[in-house]
Amino acid sequence: MRSGTTSGTTSDMTRDLADDTARDLAGGTTRDTAGDATRDRPRDTPRTAGASRTESSEGAPVQVTDQGLPEWLEPVARAARTVQPHQLSRFLPPESGGRQSAVLVLFGEGEQGPELLLLERAGTLRSHAGQPSFPGGALDPEDGDPDGDGPVRAALREAREETGLDPSGVQVFGVLPRLYIPVSGFVVTPVLGWWREPSPVAPVSPQETARVFTVPVAHLTDPRYRAMAIHPSGHRGPAFRVGPALVWGFTAGVIDRILHYAGWERPWDREREVPLDARS
Numbered sequence: 001m002r003s004g005t006t007s008g009t010t011s012d013m014t015r016d017l018a019d020d021t022a023r024d025l026a027g028g029t030t031r032d033t034a035g036d037a038t039r040d041r042p043r044d045t046p047r048t049a050g051a052s053r054t055e056s057s058e059g060a061p062v063q064v065t066d067q068g069l070p071e072w073l074e075p076v077a078r079a080a081r082t083v084q085p086h087q088l089s090r091f092l093p094p095e096s097g098g099r100q101s102a103v104l105v106l107f108g109e110g111e112q113g114p115e116l117l118l119l120e121r122a123g124t125l126r127s128h129a130g131q132p133s134f135p136g137g138a139l140d141p142e143d144g145d146p147d148g149d150g151p152v153r154a155a156l157r158e159a160r161e162e163t164g165l166d167p168s169g170v171q172v173f174g175v176l177p178r179l180y181i182p183v184s185g186f187v188v189t190p191v192l193g194w195w196r197e198p199s200p201v202a203p204v205s206p207q208e209t210a211r212v213f214t215v216p217v218a219h220l221t222d223p224r225y226r227a228m229a230i231h232p233s234g235h236r237g238p239a240f241r242v243g244p245a246l247v248w249g250f251t252a253g254v255i256d257r258i259l260h261y262a263g264w265e266r267p268w269d270r271e272r273e274v275p276l277d278a279r280s
Helices: 012-016 071-082 150-163 251-262
Strands: 049-054 061-065 097-112 113-121 136-137 170-175 178-179 186-195 211-218 225-232 237-241 245-247 273-275
Touching: 012 245, 071 170, 071 186, 071 251, 097 150, 097 211, 097 251, 113 150, 150 170, 150 186, 150 211, 178 251, 186 251, 237 251, 245 251
Parallel strands: 061 170, 097 186, 225 273
Antiparallel strands: 049 061, 097 113, 097 136, 113 211, 170 186, 178 186, 225 237, 237 245
């Protein structure tokens, strides 16, 4: 996918969210879009894409539909129609409270086939430096109703502010149930997107985002690059070795469940462990 530079700000969720970390681990290949030349080419129950239409935070219409997706992406759309919150995480939102947020789980098609867009936080940040995650952040008032289409608008807006992504090239095809991150109090809605018309992406604010990169789905499903991350607190969760980085926490959990319910998961060694340090 594509590189480029625009102006904007990264989200406070990306600054505060304790979801992932990076480590110097070998293995796998990714396409780092930062600095490269451009290449041509919320709810507690799942909400299907259907054929609804909402308005973006800037007033432009945003169609939410699962029609016309590439065949390889249809298993994800089918899973989004039926998956329940408890099937995605044991951490579910409280009945009230929590900071409403959204992330964009953006699928594209690159040189190595289907892929996901991720970003990595700058290594100079005071907290969670060097950690990979989905683009995303907290809902702003202009995004609208958190119980309506606010998460969709927020996910697209935050992705634009963080990576320079052109939201008009993204087809939102589904919304997963809201999940909860107890350590930060964020209530996060994963918004599923298909990068129908790719646009240049790169860190908008290098002080906060080190790089924007894509990971082939084939790499994420490869058992060689999968492990269980072990935090000093005792928390265990799925992790993915992606080049020099380790994707774990909330982001890895969402990826893991998507692979599973889409039928893409391959058997992997859950006894393979990667220890995390206390700063993670």
